[in-house]
Amino acid sequence: MKGFRIIFTVFFLNIILLAGLSVDRAQETVKERAREETQEEERLRDRERILENESKILEKYAERFGIDIETLADLRARRLGYGEITNALVLSEMTEKSLDEIVAMRDSDKGWGQIADELGVKLGKVRREVRREHRRMRRELTREERWTLRHSWEVKPEPGRGAEPERAKYEKEKPGKEYVPPEPGRGRGGGGGRGR
Numbered sequence: 001m002k003g004f005r006i007i008f009t010v011f012f013l014n015i016i017l018l019a020g021l022s023v024d025r026a027q028e029t030v031k032e033r034a035r036e037e038t039q040e041e042e043r044l045r046d047r048e049r050i051l052e053n054e055s056k057i058l059e060k061y062a063e064r065f066g067i068d069i070e071t072l073a074d075l076r077a078r079r080l081g082y083g084e085i086t087n088a089l090v091l092s093e094m095t096e097k098s099l100d101e102i103v104a105m106r107d108s109d110k111g112w113g114q115i116a117d118e119l120g121v122k123l124g125k126v127r128r129e130v131r132r133e134h135r136r137m138r139r140e141l142t143r144e145e146r147w148t149l150r151h152s153w154e155v156k157p158e159p160g161r162g163a164e165p166e167r168a169k170y171e172k173e174k175p176g177k178e179y180v181p182p183e184p185g186r187g188r189g190g191g192g193g194r195g196r
Contacts, residue, residue: 047077056145057082060137065089067099075103082149083130087112090129095119 050073051058058069058076067089075085080103088102091112095102097119105115116123138146 043077046079047073050076054148057137057141057149060140061085061089064133064136065093071099083134086130086133087126090126090133091115091119091121094121094126094129 051069054076055069058072061067061072061082062069072085075088080088084106088099088106091097091102092099102115102119105118106112110118112126113123116126137149141149
């Protein structure tokens with residue numbers, strides 16, 4: 001009888017443990033879904049902001065490369081900069097590959113050099129073409145649009161909150177080391193000079 005109680009207790013405890021694990025897994029999946037929904041909402045907000053603030057830039061890219069503005073806005077909402085978008089568009093033109101294929105290669109953590117090698121294109125040629133496109137775009141954009149092109153993802157302080165606190169100067173505030181000015185007459189060479 002005592003052995004039956006022990007077996008029953010162990011069996012009951014295992015059931016409770018498994019139920020607890022399944023609840024934890026369910027909570028993790030709920031949290032993951034909530035995180036994905038939040039990211040999707042963020043992406044949609046970014047997309048709306050991009051279409052509103054960067055419409056002129058997107059129109060220039062759409063005219064030049066023959067791509068619709070919606071596709072470009074989606075790429076921007078995925079946090080791709082204009083440099084990466086230009087690289088992808090130039091590679092797409094040079095290799096006859098679709099933009100989606102090139103962006104998928106980039107999303108798989110491949111560098112532009114690796115992508116160019118796989119597609120059989122020299123990276124130097126791609127970079128020259130990208131620089132040419134950037135110069136062409138800069139000539140066509142107004143001053144405010146060029147500023148937006150460069151600073152589109154910078155975080156601006158909210159009104160009334162003030163700017164970020166100033167960062168400590170690296171050379172004076174190294175962790176674990178006190179800053180001591182160099183001795184007079186002793187340059188970087190270690191003091192081997194005559195010290196006149």
